[in-house]
Amino acid sequence: MAYMDGITCICDNGRTLEDHRPIVGDDVISGIYRKAAALQGKRVLHVNSTYQSGGVAEMILSLVPLMNDVGVRTQWNILNGEGDFFTITKNFHNALQGQTISFSDDEKGLYLRTNECFSGQMKIDHDLVVIHDPQPLPLIRFYEKTQPWVWRCHVDLSNPDTELWEFLKDFILDYDRMVISHEEYHRKGMSMEQWICRPAIDPLSEKNRDLTDAEIAGLLEKYGVPIDKPLITQISRFDKWKDPEGVIDVFARVREHVDCRLVLCGSMAPDDPEGWAIYRRVEEKAREFIDAGDVILITAEDHLLVNALQRVSCVILQKSLREGFGLTVTEGLWKGRPVIASRIGGIPLQIEDGETGFLLDPTDTDGFAWRIRQVLENPELGERLGRAGKEHVRQNFLITRLLSDYLDMLNTELGVLNT
Template sequence: MKRLEDYQEIVGDEVIFRIHNKMTKLYGKHVVHVNSTYQGGGVAEMLSSLVPLMNDIGLDAGWRILHGNPDFFGITKKFHNALQGDPLHFTHIKRDLYVNNNEDFSQFTHLDHDACIIHDPQPLPLVRFYKKRQPWIWRCHIDLTDPNQRLWNFLKSFILKYDLVIVSNEKYLRKDLPVKQIIIPPAIDPLSPKNKPLTEYTIQKTMKKFRVPLNKPIITQISRFDKWKDPEGVIDIYREVRKAIDCRLVLCGSMASDDPEGYKIYSKIMKKHDALIKKRELILLTTENSILVNALQRQANVVIQKSTREGFGLTVTEALWKGKPVIASNIGGIPLQIQDGESGFLIDPQDKKGTVEKVISLLKNPEMGIEMGEKGKEHVRKNFLIVRLLENYLDLLAEVIK
């Protein structure tokens, strides 16, 4: 289990002292986080670091995983997409299954803590099935700029029972929501297996284990196989780049239990691009392995994040932390992380030609990528590490827990 003191060398003495000092208002308090999966995706990764750190400094913090069957997660995936602008055939069956699943979970999960922090739409209705004795906080990690209005109106019936809503970006604040809203950007753990320093030997050994040849420059995107991450668009970019520079594309994404669409998208790519895959020009990896992601990001010459919608984009944060040049869509929380032309490149996800030119430029000028990577890493150190997220939560909890 990590301790706050383990981060002292990274963030400095003042930050560590400040966190311990803020904790004095919260001794003896008990909080709980609830989300829908233990692994796969940025929420689970953040909680796996944040909850132990909360406990280390004296806050009693728990973590509950919402149980659900495949039908439930199929529906909540549709909800996730609809909150980001997709059309939705919203039926009473979908609504009832969604609500009833949360009610069933509430029957065997006791939430009698001093504060309840509910992550994303899947466990949102839980607030209806408890007698509120404490503040309830909804932490939404999704882009809410253009939600399906019918679904949003339905979900608001639950959100209005909450005391506070947290979003990742100023753009996601909702004028039609009277509940108090605050902004807390996500963060990465620099000491997690996915982000900790690796020896060159470990990197090479990992690449060999997962059959990633190193005889060509590597372009990679680390993301779920999700339509909003546009893996097909990344492959189109790669096909154009390789006309100018012989290189290899690696798409790496875990299959989270709450994302049933991932397998379908992965299978479609396998069939469509079979020739490239057989020649190991295009490599698809789905193993849930943090060291693999770490090694791949460190080995990559260019990291892409060609999302068409993005709540924040922690894979961008991870790559920047490893000092890599990143080319990413100018959407969601990504512009908070990249200063265009200085610590990476921001792109219009529809601008194929411009993206291809930027990838080629970085492959031809590795010294430019090194310079960008150094600036990007320092920006992450100051703004997007787990210790900052911990401090944000302490400030919040000190305000809402009486």
């Protein structure tokens, strides 16, 4: 559960570190307690731009209570921005992922003024500050820096727009550490450490916990999703980098050979103003399938629905064109389902082609269609991939590992390494 109290997000999901012991084992839990021993009472602040809709917010929502549970006093603040600000920062996001975009001085000015205004609402007297993504990046300029600041970038930085990168780099260089998700996102000319920290999911969250058959049936009925045909699902925002229009092309090819159904499910994030325009394009492209009941578009913010869809799907897709990491892939693997995804960003860290899922070039429409048909026509193949994928996530991409990584970073930055 999360709600806003001014600029602070209050999150108490009722879960403790001990609740994860049956899933990850005694050694993992004991190791976390040891790392937290020297950090008791230390204060950490996370800042990002939204408390809902998206993997970043979901990770912070699970991480903050666990950090508090092990004795690190952790707070989460949300930057207040308006429509024009989020339009600008959405363009920043696109440019960081390779799109060429021009930014006017007025736009850059609004970006800085919004951060300056927000800084007047927020006191920072913590032992460490973690700033997530570009939206609140300039905040560091509006405080007397008396503690380490960390910039955590969740997007693909392998080929950013040069002009925007140089603009943002001026702020990034003020930070003590830059945290990225993949070796390929390292940037030259940075004086601070660029530390790799893989994202993770919470296996006990509403989106990932076990569901009863009755819960699943009720959710599918509520949202009008029949399962009389094999179900193919992509869970992602209606964002051009997730290529929902390309997914429709793939489905059209599969549908020529297999009677199946496609669900595209993605909530509309408040800091993503492009979502509805892309949704309407997808709706128009898929109109014939929608009218026939073979394509279902859902924009609800319902984590239990996502959970249910992933559990009943015969195939889970992630046909992204760019992807910082791809937590929807992690979620699908955790449900023990076969995942077919693009060989880009952090997805290959999760999928070993042919072992824990299938990887393809994001533009290979025929290849995606062929792999989907292969799984639909060979259920035992999907079961084998699903088992291997779930175990890979258990070993590498659960929230306890992310917590452990953050404790390592805190011990290093605060100079309280255990001996």
